[in-house]
Amino acid sequence: MSTPPLRIAVQKSGRLLDESIQLLKECGIKIDNGRDQLKAPARNFNAEILYLRNSDIPQYIQDGVADIGIIGENTLIEKQKDAEVVQKLGFSKCRLSLATPRGSQYQGPQSLQGRRIATSYPNSLQAYLDERGIEAEIHEISGSVEIAPNIGLADAICDLVSTGSTLFKNGLEEQDIILQSEAVIAASPRIDAERRAILDKLVFRIKSVLAARNQKYLLMNVPNRSIQEVIKMLPGMRSPTVLPLAEEGWSSVHTVISEDRFWDIIDRLRDAGAEGILIVPIAKMIV
Numbered sequence: 379m380s381t382p383p384l385r386i387a388v389q390k391s392g393r394l395l396d397e398s399i400q401l402l403k404e405c406g407i408k409i410d411n412g413r414d415q416l417k418a419p420a421r422n423f424n425a426e427i428l429y430l431r432n433s434d435i436p437q438y439i440q441d442g443v444a445d446i447g448i449i450g451e452n453t454l455i456e457k458q459k460d461a462e463v464v465q466k467l468g469f470s471k472c473r474l475s476l477a478t479p480r481g482s483q484y485q486g487p488q489s490l491q492g493r494r495i496a497t498s499y500p501n502s503l504q505a506y507l508d509e510r511g512i513e514a515e516i517h518e519i520s521g522s523v524e525i526a527p528n529i530g531l532a533d534a535i536c537d538l539v540s541t542g543s544t545l546f547k548n549g550l551e552e553q554d555i556i557l558q559s560e561a562v563i564a565a566s567p568r569i570d571a572e573r574r575a576i577l578d579k580l581v582f583r584i585k586s587v588l589a590a591r592n593q594k595y596l597l598m599n600v601p602n603r604s605i606q607e608v609i610k611m612l613p614g615m616r617s618p619t620v621l622p623l624a625e626e627g628w629s630s631v632h633t634v635i636s637e638d639r640f641w642d643i644i645d646r647l648r649d650a651g652a653e654g655i656l657i658v659p660i661a662k663m664i665v
């Protein structure tokens with residue numbers, strides 16, 4: 379009998395969807411476009427995609443209806459369901475924060491004692507307040523939380539922040555961070571051994587994709603007199619490759635480097651006489 383497919387839950391629509399599908403694509407997984415049918419098989423990998431409401435995914439993972447899900451850590455923590463974080467994915471980075479109207483008196487979370495706080499994350503907020511012995515009135519609302527102080531519904535809010543522009547536009551000031559979040563792969567406690575083996579393959583591919591994302595392949599021509607100086611500036615998976623050019627006295631130097639590091643050393647490379655510098659994206663990197 380053939381192995382049953384790995385059931386991967388992704389957000390049906392919203393902030394996580396595009397990058398989730400993009401990541402699976404970069405892992406070489408082709409999905410027949412089935413967003414309307416809510417369940418779509420992968421064409422060349424033993425998996426099927428379930429398109430679900432973000433807030434329902436932790437429950438489906440706990441129950442084993444989905445074997446894994448791509449989900450924000452914040453949702454996983456909030457829903458308090460049983461799931462194992464197997465891989466952080468580096469996108470949808472945000473934080474769950476406390477914020478108050480600009481200019482209000484705030485001297486740490488104790489200032490919220492006896493106050494009203496609006497949030498879509500009551501469990502995470504309650505845990506944070508309990509740890510600090512603070513008693514506050516939590517008003518659960520499902521969206522547009524930032525409006526709550528302006529309409530007299532609350533004295534403070536607890537909501538997701540990324541750039542801070544929503545807080546700013548609503549006259550609010552970020553005060554304390556409750557937790558940091560990014561998209562993760564979470565696995566069901568009920569996943570069986572056969573599907574766990576498929577998951578291991580997927581995680582291997584994801585690691586290769588993520589490792590390659592910020593790394594670039596760097597090629598340049600360097601006069602031989604500067605080779606040692608240039609090599610000292612460069613990292614490499616082992617060490618840089620140096621190949622002679624047809625023109626005497628010059629070599630081609632190749633290495634893998636993070637883009638940030640490249641911009642740090644570009645001036646020194648040019649001072650050392652490097653020319654014809656090429657930066658090439660890497661599709662996958664097996665580390």
Ligand SMILES: Nc1ncnc2c1ncn2[C@@H]1O[C@H](COP(=O)(O)OP(=O)(O)OP(=O)(O)O)[C@@H](O)[C@H]1O
Pocket residue numbers: 389391392393394431432433434449450451452453470471472538539540541559560561
């Ligand atoms: N401003 C933001 N910047 C970066 N990531 C964010 C931001 N807002 C939310 N996220 C992340 O994206 C996830 C999905 O957010 P989104 O607003 O699409 O769905 P939702 O409204 O929380 O859920 P549902 O699909 O159940 O309605 C959040 O749980 C969080 O991890």
Ligand SMILES: O=P(O)(O)OC[C@H]1O[C@H](OP(=O)(O)OP(=O)(O)O)[C@H](O)[C@@H]1O
Pocket residue numbers: 393521522523524537538539540541542543544545
């Ligand atoms: O710090 P910023 O970059 O401004 O992002 C923060 C906002 O983004 C999210 O809302 P979203 O746009 O997802 O709307 P929603 O409430 O309808 O989910 C979050 O709930 C904040 O309101």
Ligand SMILES: [Mg+2]
Pocket residue numbers: none
């Ligand atoms: Mg949102």
